[in-house]
Amino acid sequence: MIVLSKEKILLIQRGKEPFKGAWSLPGGSHEYGETLEECAIRELREETGIEAIRVGFLKMRDRITRDETGKVIYHYVLATYQAHEYAGEPRAQDDAMDVGWFSYPELLELETTSGLAPFLAETLGPDFTGP
Secondary structure (H helix, E strand, O other): OEEEEOOEEEEEEEOOOOOOOOEEOOOOOOOOOOOHHHHHHHHHHHHHOOEEEEEEEEEEEEEEEEOOOOOEEEEEEEEEEEEEEEEOOOOOOOOEEEEEEEOHHHHHOOOEOOOHHHHHHHHHOHHHHOO
């Protein structure tokens, strides 16, 4: 889930594999009988304590990780939503080791999940990344 505030984006530091220790968007596994939107809202709440009030769908994408021989290790289909309205102050909980607000230049200095910066640049454009 993308959450923006004053030209900064909310990221979580992953507390579990895959990508333990890397910074990423809040999100996680879809539960049986749950819509994709419900999943995004629940995962944001579980990882950050923030309650999304009004959300919108942004984009679907694949995340495929391969080992050195080319064998697929992980394949996730990611549905990204944006919280246009939310309540609460973020605090790390559940699968998150830490949470923080970052500008685009600050994000570029972090160890993030693969492809996060280009995805945000493409999805949010110059309103977030600057000229």
